[in-house]
Amino acid sequence: METRNKEIDIIALAEKVIKNWKQLLLCISIGAVIGVIIALNTPKTYKAEVMLAPELNSGGIGLNDNIADMASNFGIDLGSKSNMDAIYPELYPDVFASTDFLMGLFNVPVRLKDDNKERTYYNYLTKEQKVPFWQIPQIWLSEKLASPKVKAKKGNKDKFKISKKDYEICNAIRNSILCSIDKKTSVISISVMDQDPMVAAILADTLQSRLQQYITEYRTKKAKADVEYYTELTAKAKQDYEKARQGYGYYSDTNTDVVLQSYKSKENDLENDMQLKFNTYSGLNNQLQAAKAKVQERTPAFTILQRPIMPYKATGTPRSFKVLIFILFSIIIDAIIIYIKTKKK
Secondary structure (H helix, E strand, O other): OOHHHHHHHHHHHHOOOOHHHHHHHHHHHHHHHHHHHHHHHOEEEEEEEEEEEEOOOOOOOOOHHHHHHHHHHHOOOOOOHOOOOOOHHHHHHHHHHHHHHHHOOOOEEEEOEEEEHHHHHEOOOOOOOOOOOOHHHHHHHHHOOOOOOOOOOOOOOOOOOOOHHHHHHHHHHHHHHEEEOOOOOOOOOEEOOOOEEHHHHEEEEEEEHHHHHHHEEEEHHHHHHHHHHHHHHHHHHHHHHHHHHHHHHHHHOOOOOOOOOOHHHHHHHHHHHHHHHHHHHHHHHHHHHHHHHHHHHHOOOEEEEOOOOOOOEOOOOOOHHHHHHHHHHHHHHHHHHHHHHHHHO
């Protein structure tokens, strides 16, 4: 009997709520007003996405790596990832999350859907973002409690420090970017959430371009260093060969009719030296061409499967649904109030 008394009679409670319709209507009105205010003051967000597929080779994502992943599920190590790049696709999201990469986006020129005037992405985030009214006191308080700015002496900039404002902007950008890799198809998806649809599309395009540039520079860094090294050696070897060839030609021309063995021996020495320098120059030139070919070989190719376009439909929870949630919440509060009053009687 005690258990039954402690149970809530939902039907009876609902009848009491409906019977006290004036209080219910008041609660619904308050909930609807709060819901409308919250919904109208919550900025809309738009999502732009770009999809690209990298080339399939042993230096990046490839069939061998996919087979190795499948085999690893059965406890078999094929060892095919031993030649993978240090920055492989699974680390691309971490590249996007790095502070250095994010700060490199500060100066990206962007424009708005209804304003073609260009401004930097940093200025847009700091001056043109809509903030819900309930966050204004928190922002004001954080600015007041922030430590005063100290002017850094010229030449003494600390590389380990960035301003608190830049730090917060980096976090905001980090939270608006999503990079995912499909392990089955190796397709890279990059999406950007922003209050302005045009900014979202521009930044998504910038991210895919920066990613390609970042990976290309990483993969070709050593090959480009080899090209620079062999270019310098080849130029020096060519100069030595040209000098030896000119010396041999001049000596041969000025001693054409000389039959002395000593002159002929020197001429042979000059010819041998010229040939040696030519062989050195030819060998270095071959290595230079091979290094240039290596740069081309290591340069990854990306195919854009879906280019970023400006979205017209906002993402997130619809405003009407937010209002309905607050109305439902107000009805629950009204039911709780009536239940408490009933228990007291």
